[in-house]
Amino acid sequence: MTSHWVERDVQVRALPVESDVLDRIIVGDSAPIRQLKRMIAAVAVSDAAVLTRGQTGVGKELVAEAVHRLSGRTGPLIAVNCAAIPADLLESELFGHEKGAFTGADRARVGRIEQANGGTLFLDEIGDMPPALQAKLLRVLESRRIQRLGGGSEQMVDFRLVCATHRDLTQAVEQGSFRADLFFRISVFPLTVPPLSERTADIPLILARMISDRLVENPALDAPHFDPAAIRALSAHAWPGNVRELKNVLMRAFVMFPGRMITSRQVRDNLLGMQMPDMDSDGADCMPEPPTPTASGLPDPSRFHEALTRLTDLDLRGYIRDIEVALIEAALDKRQGNVAQAAEALRLRRTTLIEKMKKFGIRRGLPV
Template sequence: MSNAKLHTLVSWIGGNDLKAIVTDAKDKGLGPIASTLKAEKFDAVELLYNYPKEQVTPYLAWLKQEIDIPIRAYPIELSSPVNFGEIYLQANQHLSRITLEDKELSVLLSPGTPAMQAVWILLGKTRYPCTFYQSSLEQGVQQVVIPFELSAEYMPAAKSLGNSRINQLLEANVPINAAFDNIITRNPRMKLLKAQAQKLAEFDVPVLIYGETGTGKELFARAIHNASHRANKPFVPVNCGAIPVELVDSVLFGHKKGAFTGALADKSGLFEQAHGGTLFLDEFGELQPSVQVRLLRVLQEGTFIPVGGTSEQKVDVRIITATHRNLIEAVANGIFREDLFYRVAVGVLHLPPLREREGDLSLLTDSLISSLTMSDSILKHKKIYPDAKNIILQHPWRGNVRELQSTLLRAALWCQGETITAEDIRQALFEMPEKNKDLMDVNISQGIDIQNIISDLVARYIRKALEHSGQNKTRAAQLLGLNNYQTLNNWIEKYGIKS
């Protein structure tokens, strides 16, 4: 009887693998897993996945028809496919079991998120010696040589911290006692906004805060509340976009026992809970018109009737609203009530995105790193190299301060040693694909290919014109402002446009 170890391939199931069974995806190939199993000899394959089971089951059935070796697949629950701590714990658990079974181990790096790939390399270079493979349509299946070694003693901070602690650090909610000193800036525009907000705190008027996600709207709202005469009363925040439409009335105004199925007792609403204090309505622009009408009455008269109630209740609440939407445009389009807009837009603050806060990126980076080091003893010696800061200064930060904070936490958890390097930041960053509408606003800081941008723009509108004209080139040329269909043909040939 042979004592040879069973050669087992381990991999996450990725999106390109699932696409392999789509009937119109023949040009996309078999996917990395099937391609690797056909190109190399393995005795078994073990797969991890965090996709819904109904998506994975058909793929596994298809793979078993294509590949004649034992296939085991394990559903993995992740709060996010980029949560390093959770990915590390799950991957480590499975590789530990496989090596205990005395199997020869290979890992396919291609499927999964960059975080999953990074964890495979970390584990494969420290705890579980293995062979690495990668698979792509362009280069086929290849064995990968990782040209560096990691210390076997090195353990990421994520392992030591534990999952719940990592999540607490990641959430990093706005402190209850937030004051204007918590708004870190040296930018003149932001300093003016702080001064305006401090002045608004003195007056009991509604405030509307505009700003992209992650710009600090709740931080400003809490600071205004804490600097006002209502500071010793409740501050009640609510995300309007997260409330189901059918429950908005109950959530805001409360309900009486028996008002609807499931109303087993009287329940106070957010207005009542915020009595004497401040009600912060985040994502205010998401409220439906039917709700806007009822909200207007409360703001005008200071009274409301709970769902299922018969008598009015008086309430004394300061309203601070926040939105990322252009409410003036929504009013003009008839989506948002004009009278409600002017009721809440007495004091207006428009928070700039981080990319427009000149001088603040480096300052915020230092502040956030300092906050991380004070939050947990495992991270207390972390510091950041100047070359890492240069990478930070070049990034567009579409998720603003929230994205910066998450990126620094990822880098701090996974950097080797005490210093966060440029490479640590690169690995922690997410490069979001440019949206179609952003062709005229591509980030130029790292260089661009202007010819490719022109080609993309031309191809997009030629295809649109052809589609609109039913593939009539004469009509398409007219739509594009070209002299004739022959000119259109020249453009199609020049830019290699395929219908």
């Protein structure tokens, strides 16, 4: 029974696309993202159903796109958000209908499942699918046949299924709101997209891609720039909205700081804190930037005294955090990523340094 199922449903085909397509779709080179890309590359060339899990805003739809592009299927990628369509319309959206099937059905309509024939069907937020539709979807997955609403005949369909959810479907199965048999059908190969807070090292690459895409859409825009301290401030943020929130922050940067270099204070106060910047400021009243990992020495305290005479206020905690991050990164660079030696150089306990590194999103030297 098992071998027959594998032979029918998990056929493997050669990879027909260029090898860098995955890097273009999913941006990042952190350890969690490299692991995710390896998993995608492994499963894409099969027909196994994929269940993508992750928080809202992490980019689960990009996993579906990557799986489809790497699969070699010639049909389209058809996406349906099960949470965005009212329950009474979702059945017609998925299965289609014949003319006269219900009031207002003045013509026949091809459903999304039928449209995905030869390609990939992506069901986003499948955890929100009503129980009655779960049963109908299960039958389609088992029989590979579909019948439109109001229709009298069935037709064969061939599609790759990728689902996504931010819900805990295991818990939903236990509570009875999601069918156990459907859960096991759609979760042959589960993938988890890490939250942005676990891959802050990817923020510069993600920002660069977002800026590039934005300029392609509108070449007349003047792109903002982020200095190293600003990147560290972004990395220290919790990112509850994940990559979607980062995109919003970048859009604010285009509005507030077109063509300007953004500092850590502007990240915290303006982009994250939503205070309007002083557009007349030329930056002369800013604190000197914390030392970078390549700096040859610490700044003289008099520089801070001079800067403070021109400031009306100061985010002391944020500024000291930037200094800590810079010195930790410098110590790790000098000790080739050896955490124990870096801790000794900073006169910290190794466990204390590790706690600070996790707090600031510094992954170098830590186990993957």
